[in-house]
Amino acid sequence: MDDVLDEVFERTLKKSVFKNRRVLLPDYIPPTLLHRDEEIRRLGLVLAPSLKGEKPSNVFIYGLTGTGKTAVAKYVLDKLVKKAGELGVRTRYVYVNLRQRDTPYRVLADIAEALDLRIPFTGLSTGEVLGRIVKRLNLLEDTILIAVLDEIDFLVKKHGDDLLYKLVRMNSELKDSSISLVGITNNIYFIEHLDARIKSSLGEEELVFSPYKTDQLIDILKSRAEEAFIPGALENGVIELCASYAAKEHGDARRALDLLRIAGELADRLGEDKVVLEHVKMARVELEKNRLTEITRTLPLHGKLVLLSVIQSTLAGRRYGTTGEIYDIYKRTAIDIGLDPVTLRRVSDILSELDMLGLISARLISRGRYGKTRVVSLESDAKTIINVLSEEPFLGESSILDRIMKSLGI
Ligand SMILES: Nc1ncnc2c1ncn2[C@@H]1O[C@H](COP(=O)(O)OP(=O)(O)OP(=O)(O)O)[C@@H](O)[C@H]1O
Ligand SMILES: [Mg+2]
Known part of the structure; x- marks a missing residue:
């Protein structure tokens, strides 16, 4: 046993391909942002205008995940507040991530704290906190508060848009001070469903971030890699491969950086002194598994059952199952574990949702004079899915998963 551990320790302490791994972590803020000049400028x-003491318009920023929205917003606001300090203008800025601060109370508490108010962890009503913010801003005179509300869709999904409405309206109660909002989201559906009044006031200005192209991702990765790795640690083509994988996934810089970091970690773990293309390929598989685990875990129970039925329908070497076959399997399983099955219609909708998440593919094919039928195939790793499903009490205790694992040979 000791030998095993010795080896683990030895490897960990051994030279690493990294000079500074931290530079590749998601929360690291790089000193410069490449290929975002236009967005930064806008x-x-x-x-x-806040530098002249005028209230800036509210802005709405949207774009797919990993397109630099958070990085750009923080970059611009840091610089702005620094400049305001030099000029002696009273501009304050608060950044709130609404995925982490997911109640209206927490969001308001963060805003209040940016104005040096102390808000207890619980105990006040949101109306009370709002009132204190207004009072404070009026007392501070000529203060411009810019609140960045990042991942704004999370709060609205959970608690509705009441808070946004109140924040937008707050200006009518302020005398010489003002509050401006910078809303950020990567969820396009969210914008479509937002109340029209809020949409128009929050979106006085709009900024759309487009996905990065492969060569832009290469530049971003190169500048990070210089800080992160010891010289000569990357085989030729490693950065290009990370960039091209990430470009295929809608130009996501986070994904590109994750790939590079995990590839480096794999090289270290395997005790190798160079990151090679193979490590990037392995990193991609690992990331894909993590993503799949996360998505599967958050599916509603019937979504999980339908996914399981797709796996079952494609057992025994079959590549496709039809909607009807999948529904039959689903119904049997649901009854087996003591649940009321949902309708065929609903299962059909669930199949479309699973398709949109990229877990399965559901295509309509023509069967000549028999009309059209939908064929469904699994597009993700069955073993990873089954592992997640075994966490579900309903399924974990039944013998279904065991049987499937046997037929899959896992
Ligand atoms: N232009 C850039 N130059 C250098 N690094 C960048 C650039 N754009 C993004 N990054 C890095 O990529 C990662 C993802 O960027 P960011 O967090 O800003 O994405 P996002 O658009 O906010 O995504 P999400 O919608 O998922 O929140 C971060 O680590 C960020 O530092
Ligand atoms: Mg972000």
């Missing part, structure tokens, strides 16, 4: 233009 956000700067919208917020710059």
Whole structure:
């Protein structure tokens, strides 16, 4: 046993391909942002009036995940507040991530704290906190507060848009001070469903971030890699491969950086002194598994059952199952574990949702004079899914999963 541990320790202490791994972690803020000059300039233009003591317009920023929205917003606001300090203008800025601060109370408490108010962890009503913020801003005179509300869709999904409405309206109660909002989201559906009044006031200005192209991702990765790895640690083509994988996944810089970091970690773990293309390929598989685990875990119970039925329908070497076959299997399983099955219609909708998540593929094919039928195939790793499903009490205790694992040979 000792030998095993010795080896583990030895490897960990051994030279690493990394000089500074931290530079590749998701929360690291790089000193410069490449290929975002236009976005930085536009956000700067919208917020710059605060330097003259004028209230900036509210801005709505959207774009797919990993396109630099958070990084750009933080970058611009840090610079703006620094400049305001130099000029002696009273501009304050608060950044709130609404995925982490997921109640209206927490969001307001963060805003209040940016104004040096102390808010107890619980105990006040949101109306009370709101009132204190207004009072404080009026007392501070000529203060411009810019509140960045990142991942704004999370709060609205859970608690509705009441808070946004109140924040937008707050200005009518302020005398010489003002509050401006920078809302950020990667969820396009969210915008479509937002109340029209809020949409128009929050979106006085709009900024859309487009996905990065492969060569832009290469530049971003290169500048990080210089800080992160010891010289010569990357085989030729490693960065290009990370970039091209990430470009295929809608130009996501986070994904590109994750791939590079995990590839480096794998090289270290395997005791190798160079990151090679194979490590990137392995990193991709690992990331894909993590993503699949996360998505599967958050599916509602019937979604999990339908996914399981797709796996079952494609057992025994079959590549496709039809909607009807999958529904039969689903119904049997549901009854087996003591649940009321949902309708065929609903299962059909669930199949479309699973398709959109990329877990399965559901295509309509023509069967000549028999009309059209939908064929469904699994597009993700069955073993990873089954592992997640075994966490579900309903399924974990039944023998279904065991049987499937046997037929899959896992
Ligand atoms: N132009 C860039 N130059 C350098 N690094 C970048 C650039 N754009 C993004 N990054 C890095 O990529 C990662 C993802 O960026 P960011 O967090 O800003 O994405 P996002 O658009 O906010 O995504 P999400 O919608 O998922 O929150 C971060 O680590 C960030 O530092
Ligand atoms: Mg973000």
